[in-house]
Amino acid sequence: MSNYSEQYIKDKLSKELDASHVDVEDLSDGCGAKFSVIIVSPKFEGKPLLQRHRLVNSILEEELKVIHAFTMKTLTPEQWEKKQQQ
Numbered sequence: 001m002s003n004y005s006e007q008y009i010k011d012k013l014s015k016e017l018d019a020s021h022v023d024v025e026d027l028s029d030g031c032g033a034k035f036s037v038i039i040v041s042p043k044f045e046g047k048p049l050l051q052r053h054r055l056v057n058s059i060l061e062e063e064l065k066v067i068h069a070f071t072m073k074t075l076t077p078e079q080w081e082k083k084q085q086q
Contacts, residue, residue, distance in 0.1 A: 004063050004066070004067065005026075006024040006025065006026050006035070007024075009024045009035060009037065009060070009063065010022045010023075010024045012059065012060070012063075013037070013039055013056070013059060013060070016059045017039060017041040017043050017044075017055070017056075017059070018041060018042065018043060019039055019040055019041040020040050020041065020042070020077055020080070021038070021039070021040035021080060022037070022038070022039050022040070023037065023038040024036075024037050025037070027069070028068075028069075033066075033067060033068040033069065034067070034068060034069040034070075035067060035069070035070050035071070036071045036072075037056075037070070037071070037072045037073070038072070038073045038075070039056065039072060039073070039074050039075070040075045040076070040077055040079075040080040041074070041075075041076070041077075042076065042077055043055065044074050044075065044076045045076050049074065052074035053072065053074065055074075056072055056074060
């Protein structure tokens with residue numbers, strides 16, 4: 001069982017990625033083992049999906065050793081804006 005909370009992950013990703021939006025959902029009934037995350041960051045501009053995911057994984061390297069499942073959507077502010085308008 002991990003000690004990582006939605007808020008902890010949200011704060012860390014927001015700070016490290018200078019993110020304009022981070023949405024973290026704990027899908028494991030509060031035990032912190034399974035998370036779904038949406039991250040909107042200008043640092044994703046011009047980066048392919050694999051590089052974006054590697055960037056997130058490197059930030060959460062220690063945490064991911066104890067988190068069992070982690071899904072992420074990584075969007076630029078422009079992509080996020082378009083998604084909101086749909």
